[in-house]
Amino acid sequence: MKRSYTVVVERDTESTWLVGEVVELPGCYTQAPN
Numbered sequence: 001m002k003r004s005y006t007v008v009v010e011r012d013t014e015s016t017w018l019v020g021e022v023v024e025l026p027g028c029y030t031q032a033p034n
Helices: none
Strands: 007-011 018-022 029-032
Touching: none
Parallel strands: none
Antiparallel strands: 007 018, 018 029
């Protein structure tokens, strides 16, 4: 079974870390330093 998801990656302006979220999966976040 193949599924597609929307991933949004943004840069936190205060810490400059990257923050990622899978829109269709509530609570599914990740972060990483630059």
